[in-house]
Amino acid sequence: MSSRPSALAFSRLLIIHIVVPLLALARASVPLVLVPETLVGLPGFDDGISLLGDAALVAGGGGGGGGGGSHVRVTRPSASSSGFLQWPKPFRFADPRSAAPTSFSSEFAFSISPGNADGLALVLFPRDFRVGAEAFGLSGDRRFVGVEYDAWMNEEVGDVNANHVGVDLGNFRSVSVCNASSVGLALSSGEKLKSWVDYDGSSKRLEVRLSKFRDPRPYDPIIAYSIDLLRMWKGEDVYVGISSANGNSSQTISVYSWRFKPRKIPMSMHSLPARPHGYSSEHGKLRKRGNCPLAILGRVIFATGCGALLAFLGLFLWAIVANRHTVFPAECPVRPADFKYEKINVVAGKDVEGGKH
Numbered sequence: 535m536s537s538r539p540s541a542l543a544f545s546r547l548l549i550i551h552i553v554v555p556l557l558a559l560a561r562a563s564v565p566l567v568l569v570p571e572t573l574v575g576l577p578g579f580d581d582g583i584s585l586l587g588d589a590a591l592v593a594g595g596g597g598g599g600g601g602g603g604s605h606v607r608v609t610r611p612s613a614s615s616s617g618f619l620q621w622p623k624p625f626r627f628a629d630p631r632s633a634a635p636t637s638f639s640s641e642f643a644f645s646i647s648p649g650n651a652d653g654l655a656l657v658l659f660p661r662d663f664r665v666g667a668e669a670f671g672l673s674g675d676r677r678f679v680g681v682e683y684d685a686w687m688n689e690e691v692g693d694v695n696a697n698h699v700g701v702d703l704g705n706f707r708s709v710s711v712c713n714a715s716s717v718g719l720a721l722s723s724g725e726k727l728k729s730w731v732d733y734d735g736s737s738k739r740l741e742v743r744l745s746k747f748r749d750p751r752p753y754d755p756i757i758a759y760s761i762d763l764l765r766m767w768k769g770e771d772v773y774v775g776i777s778s779a780n781g782n783s784s785q786t787i788s789v790y791s792w793r794f795k796p797r798k799i800p801m802s803m804h805s806l807p808a809r810p811h812g813y814s815s816e817h818g819k820l821r822k823r824g825n826c827p828l829a830i831l832g833r834v835i836f837a838t839g840c841g842a843l844l845a846f847l848g849l850f851l852w853a854i855v856a857n858r859h860t861v862f863p864a865e866c867p868v869r870p871a872d873f874k875y876e877k878i879n880v881v882a883g884k885d886v887e888g889g890k891h
Contacts, residue, residue, distance in 0.1 A: 577603055578643070578791030582622030589617030592788075608654065608778045608787040611647075616779035619789060624661070624771035625796040627735065627764040634798045635735030635764045642776065642792035643728045643747055646685050646721050649785025653685040653721055654778035655702070656731055658763075661771055679703055679763065681731050681742055683714075685722035685785070697721050699729075699742060701759050712742075712756040719744060726790060735798075738762045747790075753828070 573583040573591070585591065585606065592607045608617035627636045646653050659678040680702040687696040691707045697715055700708025714721055721727070726747035733740045740763075741755040774794055778787040 573606075578793070579606075580621065580793050583792065584620045584622065586618040586620060588615045589619055605788055605790045608776070608789060609780045609785065611784045611786045613780065613782050613784060617777075617787070619776040619792065621774040621794050624773050626769055626771060627767045628769040629798065636796050636798055637735040638733050638774075638794065638796045640731045640774070640792070640794040641728065643726055643790040644683070644776075645724055645726045645788045645790070646683070647724045647786045648722050649685075649780065649783040651686055651780040651783040651785035652688075652778070653683045654776060654787050654789075655680045655682040656729075657775050657777055659773055659775065660767075661773065677704060679761075679766070681729075681757075682706070682708065683721055683729070683744075686781075699744060699756060701740065701742070701757060701761075703761075710757050710759040714744065714756075717744065717752075717756055719746070722785070733763060735764060738764075 571585050573579050573585070574581050576591075588610050589606055589608045591604055593604050606619060608619065609615040625636060625638070629636065640656065642656070644654060657678055657680045682700050682702055684693060684698050684700060685696055687693045688706070691705070693708075694711055694713060695715070697720060698708075698711050698713050699721075700711040703709055719727060728745055728747050728749075730743040730751055731741070732743075738760055740757075740759045740761055742757040743752045743755050745752050776789060776792060780786070
């Protein structure tokens with residue numbers, strides 16, 4: 535009977551002093567890349583993006599910019615699924631160290647499978663924001679700015695159709711809407727699409743662009759909305775995320791890439807929003823973004839006009855120089871001349887036969 539307590543005490547000491555420290559050491563040595571809720575080193579995504587709810591990393595399927603890598607499945611193919619991708623760090627539209635307001639640029643690729651559900655939304659929200667089970671997987675919080683890619687027509691919030699992009703301020707009744715069909719796109723076709731969302735703090739202008747995955751960035755935005763986010767958020771921390779919920783359908787949402795970049799532009803360098811990366815890396819090479827066709831046409835017209843002006847000046851100068859060195863023949867004066875006429879008498883002789891003259 536006395537040997538059993540001693541064995542039990544020895545086992546406890548073994549667990550406390552040996553097994554527990556080894557487990558703690560093992561957990562401390564696991565790199566962050568193996569944590570499934572955080573993205574690190576995934577092509578096409580910023581490091582540190584957190585996956586919440588049903589959002590999960592899926593191997594294969596053309597992620598990482600379409601090269602056959604992994605991607606994020608935001609919702610499962612089952613009803614009442616919702617997921618959320620959160621960018622790792624907050625930012626502020628007002629920085630006490632700088633007088634320039636903060637701007638941002640974001641681009642992401644996604645697909646929405648057929649189904650009767652909302653789609654997804656890019657959301658800016660405060661620290662106390664809650665992810666809920668309402669539209670796009672958001673809560674009833676009234677302090678958010680969202681760009682929705684809506685594949686379901688909800689008449690209660692005034693949706694124009696089941697294929698539109700809109701800007702939401704604190705609720706799901708969009709303040710600015712664009713019919714995606716007007717640019718030849720269907721949100722819930724399962725096709726990969728790409729969107730650019732840019733905000734310029736100097737002009738207080740929010741722009742949204744949308745195209746097929748392989749197409750270049752469009753020159754004209756489908757939505758351009760004036761809003762002062764500095765006045766709305768002031769010096770408060772602002773977070774960014776991509777949210778989705780499929781309601782009672784089995785619609786699946788997938789995100790294949792997402793990059794977000796806050797930036798500061800001095801007031802004297804006001805310009806329209808730009809891409810998150812002026813140069814992008816592809817297969818180890820730097821690829822500069824393409825020129826706008828209108829800009830190329832403008833350069834051609836300008837060069838043609840300059841050439842015509844130079845040609846005209848050259849001809850004009852040549853004409854002046856040539857006129858100075860031209861020698862014209864001298865004119866001979868015409869003077870009257872006197873002529874003298876003399877009368878000449880001519881005597882014709884006639885031979886007379888017989889010696890007579």
